[in-house]
Amino acid sequence: MSEQIQVVGAAILDSLEHPARLLVARRTAPEQFAGLWEFPGGKVEAGEECEAALHRELGEELGVRVRLGAELHAEAPDGWRLNERASMRVWPAEITDGEPHPLEDHDELRWMDLADVQAVLGLPWIPADFPIVQALLDSLSTQVANARTS
Numbered sequence: 001m002s003e004q005i006q007v008v009g010a011a012i013l014d015s016l017e018h019p020a021r022l023l024v025a026r027r028t029a030p031e032q033f034a035g036l037w038e039f040p041g042g043k044v045e046a047g048e049e050c051e052a053a054l055h056r057e058l059g060e061e062l063g064v065r066v067r068l069g070a071e072l073h074a075e076a077p078d079g080w081r082l083n084e085r086a087s088m089r090v091w092p093a094e095i096t097d098g099e100p101h102p103l104e105d106h107d108e109l110r111w112m113d114l115a116d117v118q119a120v121l122g123l124p125w126i127p128a129d130f131p132i133v134q135a136l137l138d139s140l141s142t143q144v145a146n147a148r149t150s
Protein backbone atom coordinates (compact mmCIF):
# COMPACT_ATOMS: atom_id res chain seq x y z
CA MET A 1 0.00 0.00 0.00
CA SER A 2 1.37 3.44 -0.85
CA GLU A 3 1.87 5.91 1.96
CA GLN A 4 -0.69 8.59 2.66
CA ILE A 5 0.34 12.15 1.86
CA GLN A 6 -0.24 14.69 4.62
CA VAL A 7 -1.08 18.17 3.35
CA VAL A 8 -1.48 21.24 5.57
CA GLY A 9 -3.35 24.41 4.68
CA ALA A 10 -3.94 27.82 6.23
CA ALA A 11 -7.20 29.74 6.36
CA ILE A 12 -5.50 33.12 6.64
CA LEU A 13 -7.81 35.62 8.30
CA ASP A 14 -7.37 39.36 8.73
CA SER A 15 -7.85 38.74 12.46
CA LEU A 16 -8.15 35.50 14.42
CA GLU A 17 -10.26 37.17 17.10
CA HIS A 18 -12.46 39.34 14.82
CA PRO A 19 -12.34 37.69 11.38
CA ALA A 20 -13.90 39.63 8.51
CA ARG A 21 -11.77 38.54 5.54
CA LEU A 22 -10.12 35.35 4.25
CA LEU A 23 -7.03 35.26 2.03
CA VAL A 24 -7.40 32.83 -0.85
CA ALA A 25 -4.80 31.83 -3.44
CA ARG A 26 -5.09 30.79 -7.08
CA ARG A 27 -2.87 27.90 -8.16
CA THR A 28 -0.75 27.87 -11.28
CA ALA A 29 0.06 24.13 -11.40
CA PRO A 30 -0.38 21.25 -11.98
CA GLU A 31 -2.65 21.57 -14.99
CA GLN A 32 -5.64 19.96 -13.26
CA PHE A 33 -5.56 22.61 -10.49
CA ALA A 34 -4.30 25.65 -12.44
CA GLY A 35 -6.75 28.53 -12.09
CA LEU A 36 -8.45 26.99 -9.05
CA TRP A 37 -8.46 28.58 -5.59
CA GLU A 38 -7.10 26.95 -2.48
CA PHE A 39 -5.79 27.37 1.04
CA PRO A 40 -2.08 28.23 0.88
CA GLY A 41 0.02 25.36 2.20
CA GLY A 42 1.50 22.14 0.93
CA LYS A 43 2.87 18.73 1.74
CA VAL A 44 4.45 17.88 5.06
CA GLU A 45 8.00 16.61 4.59
CA ALA A 46 9.39 13.47 6.20
CA GLY A 47 10.15 14.05 9.88
CA GLU A 48 8.44 17.43 9.91
CA GLU A 49 5.64 18.48 12.29
CA CYS A 50 2.46 19.66 10.57
CA GLU A 51 2.51 23.13 12.10
CA ALA A 52 6.18 23.56 11.20
CA ALA A 53 5.41 22.52 7.63
CA LEU A 54 2.64 25.10 7.43
CA HIS A 55 4.91 27.89 8.68
CA ARG A 56 7.55 26.81 6.15
CA GLU A 57 5.07 26.69 3.25
CA LEU A 58 3.59 30.10 4.06
CA GLY A 59 7.07 31.61 4.18
CA GLU A 60 8.01 30.07 0.84
CA GLU A 61 4.72 30.67 -0.98
CA LEU A 62 3.59 34.03 0.40
CA GLY A 63 6.60 35.48 2.24
CA VAL A 64 4.73 35.86 5.53
CA ARG A 65 4.96 34.69 9.12
CA VAL A 66 1.76 33.80 10.89
CA ARG A 67 0.20 32.98 14.22
CA LEU A 68 -1.96 29.84 14.07
CA GLY A 69 -5.34 29.53 15.74
CA ALA A 70 -7.03 26.30 16.82
CA GLU A 71 -7.17 23.69 14.06
CA LEU A 72 -10.38 23.54 12.06
CA HIS A 73 -12.20 20.45 13.29
CA ALA A 74 -12.18 17.58 10.78
CA GLU A 75 -13.60 14.08 10.94
CA ALA A 76 -10.22 12.35 10.97
CA PRO A 77 -6.94 13.09 12.75
CA ASP A 78 -5.22 13.55 9.40
CA GLY A 79 -7.88 16.06 8.40
CA TRP A 80 -9.99 16.41 5.30
CA ARG A 81 -9.77 13.77 2.61
CA LEU A 82 -8.53 15.34 -0.67
CA ASN A 83 -8.26 12.15 -2.73
CA GLU A 84 -7.31 8.46 -2.28
CA ARG A 85 -3.78 9.39 -1.34
CA ALA A 86 -3.90 12.71 0.50
CA SER A 87 -5.60 14.44 3.43
CA MET A 88 -5.30 18.02 4.60
CA ARG A 89 -5.32 19.53 8.08
CA VAL A 90 -6.34 23.21 8.15
CA TRP A 91 -5.49 25.93 10.66
CA PRO A 92 -6.90 29.44 10.85
CA ALA A 93 -3.99 31.87 10.83
CA GLU A 94 -3.24 35.57 11.15
CA ILE A 95 -0.28 37.30 9.52
CA THR A 96 2.20 38.64 12.07
CA ASP A 97 5.00 39.65 9.73
CA GLY A 98 5.21 40.52 6.03
CA GLU A 99 2.88 41.39 3.17
CA PRO A 100 1.53 38.36 1.30
CA HIS A 101 2.70 38.02 -2.30
CA PRO A 102 2.20 35.12 -4.74
CA LEU A 103 5.89 34.14 -4.70
CA GLU A 104 5.47 30.46 -5.63
CA ASP A 105 2.69 28.20 -6.93
CA HIS A 106 0.08 31.01 -7.19
CA ASP A 107 -0.65 33.82 -9.64
CA GLU A 108 -3.19 35.70 -7.56
CA LEU A 109 -4.10 36.28 -3.93
CA ARG A 110 -7.44 37.72 -2.93
CA TRP A 111 -8.97 38.88 0.36
CA MET A 112 -12.59 37.70 0.44
CA ASP A 113 -15.30 39.21 2.63
CA LEU A 114 -16.39 36.35 4.91
CA ALA A 115 -19.88 37.82 5.24
CA ASP A 116 -20.38 37.36 1.50
CA VAL A 117 -20.79 33.61 1.71
CA GLN A 118 -22.00 33.31 -1.87
CA ALA A 119 -18.89 35.04 -3.19
CA VAL A 120 -16.60 32.83 -1.13
CA LEU A 121 -18.34 29.60 -2.13
CA GLY A 122 -18.75 30.89 -5.69
CA LEU A 123 -15.00 30.86 -6.32
CA PRO A 124 -13.74 27.97 -8.41
CA TRP A 125 -12.04 26.16 -5.51
CA ILE A 126 -10.21 22.86 -5.91
CA PRO A 127 -13.29 20.59 -5.71
CA ALA A 128 -12.10 18.75 -2.58
CA ASP A 129 -11.94 22.09 -0.75
CA PHE A 130 -15.67 22.93 -0.85
CA PRO A 131 -16.61 20.99 2.32
CA ILE A 132 -13.62 22.54 4.08
CA VAL A 133 -14.62 26.05 3.03
CA GLN A 134 -18.18 25.36 4.20
CA ALA A 135 -16.95 24.06 7.56
CA LEU A 136 -14.70 27.09 7.94
CA LEU A 137 -17.57 29.49 7.20
CA ASP A 138 -19.78 27.61 9.67
CA SER A 139 -17.11 27.70 12.36
CA LEU A 140 -16.56 31.44 11.89
CA SER A 141 -20.14 32.57 11.37
CA THR A 142 -20.75 33.83 14.91
CA GLN A 143 -17.43 35.66 15.02
CA VAL A 144 -18.01 37.21 11.58
CA ALA A 145 -21.46 38.43 12.61
CA ASN A 146 -20.00 39.91 15.81
CA ALA A 147 -17.13 41.56 13.94
CA ARG A 148 -19.67 43.36 11.74
CA THR A 149 -21.73 44.71 14.58
CA SER A 150 -18.90 45.74 16.91
Ligand SMILES: Nc1nc2c([nH]c(=O)n2[C@H]2C[C@H](O)[C@@H](COP(=O)(O)OP(=O)(O)OP(=O)(O)O)O2)c(=O)[nH]1
Nearest residue numbers: 007008009038039040041042043082086126128129
Ligand atom coordinates in the same frame (compact mmCIF):
# COMPACT_ATOMS: atom_id res chain seq x y z
N1 LIG B 1 -1.98 23.62 -0.56
C1 LIG B 1 -3.15 23.05 -0.85
N2 LIG B 1 -3.20 21.86 -1.52
C2 LIG B 1 -4.42 21.36 -1.77
C3 LIG B 1 -5.62 22.01 -1.39
N3 LIG B 1 -6.68 21.26 -1.80
C4 LIG B 1 -6.18 20.17 -2.42
O1 LIG B 1 -6.81 19.25 -2.94
N4 LIG B 1 -4.79 20.24 -2.41
C5 LIG B 1 -3.93 19.24 -3.00
C6 LIG B 1 -3.18 19.74 -4.22
C7 LIG B 1 -1.94 18.92 -4.19
O2 LIG B 1 -2.22 17.65 -4.79
C8 LIG B 1 -1.68 18.72 -2.71
C9 LIG B 1 -0.76 19.74 -2.13
O3 LIG B 1 0.40 19.76 -2.84
P1 LIG B 1 1.26 21.07 -3.11
O4 LIG B 1 1.68 21.00 -4.53
O5 LIG B 1 0.55 22.31 -2.65
O6 LIG B 1 2.46 20.76 -2.14
P2 LIG B 1 3.92 21.37 -2.09
O7 LIG B 1 3.82 22.88 -2.07
O8 LIG B 1 4.58 20.71 -0.94
O9 LIG B 1 4.52 21.01 -3.51
P3 LIG B 1 5.51 19.91 -4.08
O10 LIG B 1 6.62 19.76 -3.11
O11 LIG B 1 4.72 18.66 -4.30
O12 LIG B 1 5.92 20.53 -5.39
O13 LIG B 1 -2.94 18.84 -2.07
C10 LIG B 1 -5.55 23.25 -0.70
O14 LIG B 1 -6.55 23.89 -0.34
N5 LIG B 1 -4.29 23.74 -0.46
